[in-house]
Amino acid sequence: MELRNYQKSAVQSVISHFKESNESAVLTLPTGAGKSLIISKLSQLANNRVLVLAHVKELVEQNSQKFKYYGLNYSIFSASLNQKNSSAKVVFGTVQSVAKNLSNFNQKISLLIIDECHRVGKEKNSEYLKIINYFRLKNRRLKILGLTATPYRTDLGWIYKYHYNGYIQSEKQTPFSKCIFDLPISKLIREGYLSTPIQVNPPKDRYNFNTEDDLYNYESLNKQIEQSPRITKAIIEHLKKIAEERLGVMIFASSIQHASEIHTYLGNESYLITGNTSLSDREAIISGFKNQNKKFLINVSVLTTGFDAPHVDLIAILRKTESVSLYQQIVGRGLRLHPKKTNCIVIDYAANNHDIFQPEIGKKPKNPNVKIVQVQCPICGFQNLFWGILDPHENIIEHYGRKCKGININQNKNEQCSHYFKSKECPQCGGTNDIAARTCSNCNFQLIDHDNILKKAYDLSNQDVFVCAGITYSSAKNGIFLTYHDENGQEFTEITPQIHTEAFHEFFKPYFSNQKIQNFSDFEKYFSFMKYPDFLILEKRKLKWVIIHKIFDYVGLKRKANQI
Numbered sequence: 001m002e003l004r005n006y007q008k009s010a011v012q013s014v015i016s017h018f019k020e021s022n023e024s025a026v027l028t029l030p031t032g033a034g035k036s037l038i039i040s041k042l043s044q045l046a047n048n049r050v051l052v053l054a055h056v057k058e059l060v061e062q063n064s065q066k067f068k069y070y071g072l073n074y075s076i077f078s079a080s081l082n083q084k085n086s087s088a089k090v091v092f093g094t095v096q097s098v099a100k101n102l103s104n105f106n107q108k109i110s111l112l113i114i115d116e117c118h119r120v121g122k123e124k125n126s127e128y129l130k131i132i133n134y135f136r137l138k139n140r141r142l143k144i145l146g147l148t149a150t151p152y153r154t155d156l157g158w159i160y161k162y163h164y165n166g167y168i169q170s171e172k173q174t175p176f177s178k179c180i181f182d183l184p185i186s187k188l189i190r191e192g193y194l195s196t197p198i199q200v201n202p203p204k205d206r207y208n209f210n211t212e213d214d215l216y217n218y219e220s221l222n223k224q225i226e227q228s229p230r231i232t233k234a235i236i237e238h239l240k241k242i243a244e245e246r247l248g249v250m251i252f253a254s255s256i257q258h259a260s261e262i263h264t265y266l267g268n269e270s271y272l273i274t275g276n277t278s279l280s281d282r283e284a285i286i287s288g289f290k291n292q293n294k295k296f297l298i299n300v301s302v303l304t305t306g307f308d309a310p311h312v313d314l315i316a317i318l319r320k321t322e323s324v325s326l327y328q329q330i331v332g333r334g335l336r337l338h339p340k341k342t343n344c345i346v347i348d349y350a351a352n353n354h355d356i357f358q359p360e361i362g363k364k365p366k367n368p369n370v371k372i373v374q375v376q377c378p379i380c381g382f383q384n385l386f387w388g389i390l391d392p393h394e395n396i397i398e399h400y401g402r403k404c405k406g407i408n409i410n411q412n413k414n415e416q417c418s419h420y421f422k423s424k425e426c427p428q429c430g431g432t433n434d435i436a437a438r439t440c441s442n443c444n445f446q447l448i449d450h451d452n453i454l455k456k457a458y459d460l461s462n463q464d465v466f467v468c469a470g471i472t473y474s475s476a477k478n479g480i481f482l483t484y485h486d487e488n489g490q491e492f493t494e495i496t497p498q499i500h501t502e503a504f505h506e507f508f509k510p511y512f513s514n515q516k517i518q519n520f521s522d523f524e525k526y527f528s529f530m531k532y533p534d535f536l537i538l539e540k541r542k543l544k545w546v547i548i549h550k551i552f553d554y555v556g557l558k559r560k561a562n563q564i
């Protein structure tokens, strides 16, 4: 089995990476790139034991089938495939079965391959992490490789930190360390490995989503669609016409109700799969669709991964998606090669306006005019890709980038370039900070704009500002009553959390710089060292006023109590 050139490059990048490093790595490959061939080749090349994980049995089957070609020994560990054999040098398993039976894996493995690795979350008790930790304990030089088409998750962000093109993808904690290979879908199409997508504009009748609402929120989107049955009907009429000359049509609906509605308009010509469809029904439907018994297949976000019907040559998108890579995955369902098709028509009735070929660069700002723009860093020269706005001559008017993503190698360590495109200067030390920083990274000074908070509280009818001039206290049953006094003789009393609790200790942190306060006697002892807040922001909740914010160490234009 000869690998394609880019598949060889992907394999080579894995070998070179793990030769030098034990850091976990990710291959980003679009649907249709032949992931299972790359997985088999790597499993064949590995010197020691390999475990290949997938979240569904279909992928376990697919990956092991490709490996079979090499004529090497392998085994399958998956309850849903009725096989639990962990003896071979290469084991293909489902995550659930392996996590539940780790004691069946006594020997150490050298390579752990995780298919659809964007599913590896950050939860400490996830099945993936359980497996990773188990094998890391057996072999601290364990190599972990993930493969995915969608390395960016709208809920958790990027799944890796560094990109091999020399930039930082995420400053947060990520499940994987580095993306070592990234294949654009356009390359696969150009080289003839995928069918060409043709974007057709929908007619006037399409969903005019109210952009004020959160369109990515299932509930509000659903409401809007339910309120427009006339439009759904018109869309399906239009789709039927386009479909006359087509072999197979996949429709991506917004909700189960929406999908059922579409199903009633298409009747006997269509299959319907939702999250409620039983596994056996689903298998029957998929094989019927692949045999082209019916032309239309309607689904609700269940067939975005791992489903493969090469004859599909029309994709109709009737749902919103915030994620470019999810959008590309949907389109990818129609890009498989098939002898009877020349291209794949894509109609986006939900006006997502994503570009099929656009690289994923993270969360898109709400502004509808944003495009991807290239911004060079004045310090390190790195060409950053950010969301931004262009004028008619393609000059950048503004961009949403904050910090340069370039990497400087400093004493063999990756260090992110320190340039901020938008920054906040610290009034105390003059250092530059991220525009959203709350404290100075240099001197810990609070960077929140106090005057803004005060102005808002003065303006809002349900908020008020209490100018604090002093504090008195008395002991309460399990805590302490603190009474704040202003210069006009008004007072406001609150009770602290229960003594000896973490909450009590946390409560007093801003009041004392060095002393740890755990109970009433600590408090009395250090009372004279206590600083008090300059302002309290109060908010009316039902009939009661509560403190929602305390401003300590105020710097700004307002006059504090006791100040001339």
Ligand SMILES: [Zn+2]
Pocket: 377, 378, 379, 380, 381, 382, 404, 405, 406, 417, 418, 419
């Ligand atoms: Zn830079």
Ligand SMILES: [Zn+2]
Pocket: 426, 427, 428, 429, 430, 431, 440, 441, 442, 443, 444, 445
């Ligand atoms: Zn500072």
